[in-house]
Amino acid sequence: MADVSTPGSPDPQAATPVENRPENPETPETDAIEATDPVPPYPVTSDAMASAPIPGRRMGWRRWLPVTAVIALIASAAIGMLVFLGYSIGVTGLAIGLTAAILPVPLLASAFAWLDRYEPEPVKYLVFCFAWGAAVATAVALVVNTGAAWLFDKIGLPDALVAVLVAPFIEESMKFLGPLLLFWRRRAEWSGITDGIVYCGLSALGFAMVENVLYLGGHGYAAGADEYGPATGLQNVFLIFIVRILFTGFAHPLFTSMAGIGLGIAARSADRTTRWLAPIAGLLAAMILHGLFNLLPTLSAATGETLIMLYGYLGFMVPFFFAVVGFAIALRSWEGRLAERVLPLYVRTGWFAPPEVASLASLGRRHSARQWAKRVAGPAGHRAMKSFQFAATRLALLRDGMQRGLSHNPRDLAKAATEEQELLAAITGYRSVFAGRDPQTPPAWWDGQNYRITFPDGVVRAIAPPEEPVMPVPVTLAPPPPPPMYYPGYGQHYPGHGQPPAYPPFPQQGGGWPPS
Structure with missing residues (x-):
C-alpha cells in the first residue's frame, strides 16, 4: 500500500475500463461517458467549514x-x-x-x-x-x-x-x-x-x-x-x-x-x-x-x-x-483500526472511497494525510482533514455500537440514525475543503464500486479499484441528498442489520450536476 504522503492517481495508459458497472437504472451500461456529462463539481467551501464542530457534541x-x-x-x-x-x-x-x-x-x-x-x-x-x-x-x-x-x-x-x-x-x-x-x-x-x-x-x-x-x-x-x-x-x-x-x-x-x-x-x-x-x-x-x-x-x-x-x-x-x-x-x-473494519460498509454505499478508509488505519497514515491536505489546500485543508478523520472515527464507533446492539429503544435508535446522518453530512463538508485540490490528479469520483475518472481525451471511464488502495485518492463524492434520506424502516432494522443510507444517484447521460 502506498504511503499517504505520496499522491497517487491511476495511470490512464494502464487503466482498464470496467465492464460491470454499478447497478443504476439512470446510468447507461457503457464503459465511457461522454465528456459533456461532467464530473460532479467540488462544493464551494469556506474556511469556517474546516473548523466546523463535530456533530454529537453539544451542550444545551x-x-x-x-x-x-x-x-x-x-x-x-x-x-x-x-x-x-x-x-x-x-x-x-x-x-x-x-x-x-x-x-x-x-x-x-x-x-x-x-x-x-x-x-x-x-x-x-x-x-x-x-x-x-x-x-x-x-x-x-x-x-x-x-x-x-x-x-x-x-x-x-x-x-x-x-x-x-x-x-x-x-x-x-x-x-x-x-x-x-x-x-x-x-x-x-x-x-x-x-x-x-x-x-x-x-x-x-x-x-x-x-x-x-x-x-x-x-x-x-x-x-x-x-x-x-x-x-x-x-x-x-x-x-x-x-x-x-x-x-x-x-x-x-x-x-x-x-x-x-x-x-x-x-x-x-x-x-x-x-x-x-x-x-x-x-x-x-x-x-x-x-x-x-x-x-x-x-x-x-x-x-x-x-x-x-x-x-x-x-x-x-x-x-x-x-x-x-x-x-x-x-x-x-x-x-x-476500528475504522478500517467498520467503514467498508460505507464504501460499498458510496460515502467513502477505499483509500480514505485505508488512510485511517494508523497514526502515521493519518499524519501523512493531514500533511497532504495541507500541501494541496493550505492550513484550512489541514484542519479539515483533522476534522474529517475525527468525524470518520466517531462514525465508525457509532456504527460499531449499532452492530453491537448498544441502542435498544426506538428513541435511542432514532438518535443514532440522526447522528449518523449528521456525521455523514459533516464528513462530506470536510472532504470538500481538500478533495480535488491536487493539480497532479485528474477529476474523478467514487461511485461505490468503481472509480470514475476523466481521462486526457475528455471521456469519463469507470476503473476498478486496485487490491491495495493508492492514497490519497484524487476523488470527491457526489453531494449528499437533503436529510433525512433513510429508507423506510431504516431504524427498525437495528441492531446490526441496518445498512447505511445509500448515496444519491450519479449523473445521467448528457445531464448536468447535480441531477435535478
Missing part, C-alpha cells in the same frame, strides 16, 4: 446547572485542600511539595493523551477527571482516613491497618466516582476501554499529585526542617521523590485503570448484566491491587524483613505494570 442550556454545581464542588474541595495543606505543613512546605509533585504530571498526562490520539476526548472532560481526583477524591479520602486512624487508635488497632483496610476502599471509590459520573451523564464520550483507562488514569493522577504534596512537603521538607534544618528537609524531599515518584509514581494510575477497564467494557457491551458487573469487578480489582501494594511496606515494617517489599515490588508490581502497559498499547492499536 439546561445542562449548565449541574455543570456549575460540579465546578463549585471541585473548586470548594480544592480550596479546602490548599488551606488544610498550608496549615498542616506550612507555606514553605506546601510550595516545595507542590513544585516537586507537579514535575511528573506533564509526562504522565502526555502518556494518557497519547493513548487517546485516535478519538481525542474533549479537554474539558479530561480536566474534570484530573480535578476531581486532585480535589474531591483527596479531600474525602483525607477525612475518612484520618477518622479511621483515630477510630483504630481508640479500639487498640495499629493505625498501619488503615493503609491496608480503609485507604484502598475509600481512595479507589472516590477516584472512580468522577469518571463514573462522566460515564452516567456523557455516555457518548465513552468509546471503549481506552477511554476508561484515560479518564480513570487522569483522576488517579490528580489524586497522586496532591497526595505527593503531603508526603514531599509534610513528611519530607517540613519534618526534616523542623528537626534538623532546611538542608535536611530538602534532602528528605529528594529521597521521597525518588521512592514515590520515580519508583512508584505509576501506582495510583495503575490501580484505578482496572476500574477504567470495567467502565470501558460496560460502555461497549449490549448485555445488561455485563454493564453492571464489569465496573464493579474493575473497582474491586483496583481495591485489591491497592491493598496488596500497601500491605508490602506494612509487612516489611512489622517483620523487619525489608526483602518483602523488594520482592513484592520487583516480582509482582513491576511485571504487572508492564503487562497493563502492553495491554493498553495493543488495545489502542486494535481500537485505532
Whole structure:
C-alpha cells in the first residue's frame, strides 16, 4: 500500500475500463461517458467549514446547572485542600511539595493523551477527571482516613491497618466516582476501554499529585526542617521523590485503570448484566491491587524483613505494570483500526472511497494525510482533514455500537440514525475543503464500486479499484441528498442489520450536476 504522503492517481495508459458497472437504472451500461456529462463539481467551501464542530457534541442550556454545581464542588474541595495543606505543613512546605509533585504530571498526562490520539476526548472532560481526583477524591479520602486512624487508635488497632483496610476502599471509590459520573451523564464520550483507562488514569493522577504534596512537603521538607534544618528537609524531599515518584509514581494510575477497564467494557457491551458487573469487578480489582501494594511496606515494617517489599515490588508490581502497559498499547492499536473494519460498509454505499478508509488505519497514515491536505489546500485543508478523520472515527464507533446492539429503544435508535446522518453530512463538508485540490490528479469520483475518472481525451471511464488502495485518492463524492434520506424502516432494522443510507444517484447521460 502506498504511503499517504505520496499522491497517487491511476495511470490512464494502464487503466482498464470496467465492464460491470454499478447497478443504476439512470446510468447507461457503457464503459465511457461522454465528456459533456461532467464530473460532479467540488462544493464551494469556506474556511469556517474546516473548523466546523463535530456533530454529537453539544451542550444545551439546561445542562449548565449541574455543570456549575460540579465546578463549585471541585473548586470548594480544592480550596479546602490548599488551606488544610498550608496549615498542616506550612507555606514553605506546601510550595516545595507542590513544585516537586507537579514535575511528573506533564509526562504522565502526555502518556494518557497519547493513548487517546485516535478519538481525542474533549479537554474539558479530561480536566474534570484530573480535578476531581486532585480535589474531591483527596479531600474525602483525607477525612475518612484520618477518622479511621483515630477510630483504630481508640479500639487498640495499629493505625498501619488503615493503609491496608480503609485507604484502598475509600481512595479507589472516590477516584472512580468522577469518571463514573462522566460515564452516567456523557455516555457518548465513552468509546471503549481506552477511554476508561484515560479518564480513570487522569483522576488517579490528580489524586497522586496532591497526595505527593503531603508526603514531599509534610513528611519530607517540613519534618526534616523542623528537626534538623532546611538542608535536611530538602534532602528528605529528594529521597521521597525518588521512592514515590520515580519508583512508584505509576501506582495510583495503575490501580484505578482496572476500574477504567470495567467502565470501558460496560460502555461497549449490549448485555445488561455485563454493564453492571464489569465496573464493579474493575473497582474491586483496583481495591485489591491497592491493598496488596500497601500491605508490602506494612509487612516489611512489622517483620523487619525489608526483602518483602523488594520482592513484592520487583516480582509482582513491576511485571504487572508492564503487562497493563502492553495491554493498553495493543488495545489502542486494535481500537485505532476500528475504522478500517467498520467503514467498508460505507464504501460499498458510496460515502467513502477505499483509500480514505485505508488512510485511517494508523497514526502515521493519518499524519501523512493531514500533511497532504495541507500541501494541496493550505492550513484550512489541514484542519479539515483533522476534522474529517475525527468525524470518520466517531462514525465508525457509532456504527460499531449499532452492530453491537448498544441502542435498544426506538428513541435511542432514532438518535443514532440522526447522528449518523449528521456525521455523514459533516464528513462530506470536510472532504470538500481538500478533495480535488491536487493539480497532479485528474477529476474523478467514487461511485461505490468503481472509480470514475476523466481521462486526457475528455471521456469519463469507470476503473476498478486496485487490491491495495493508492492514497490519497484524487476523488470527491457526489453531494449528499437533503436529510433525512433513510429508507423506510431504516431504524427498525437495528441492531446490526441496518445498512447505511445509500448515496444519491450519479449523473445521467448528457445531464448536468447535480441531477435535478
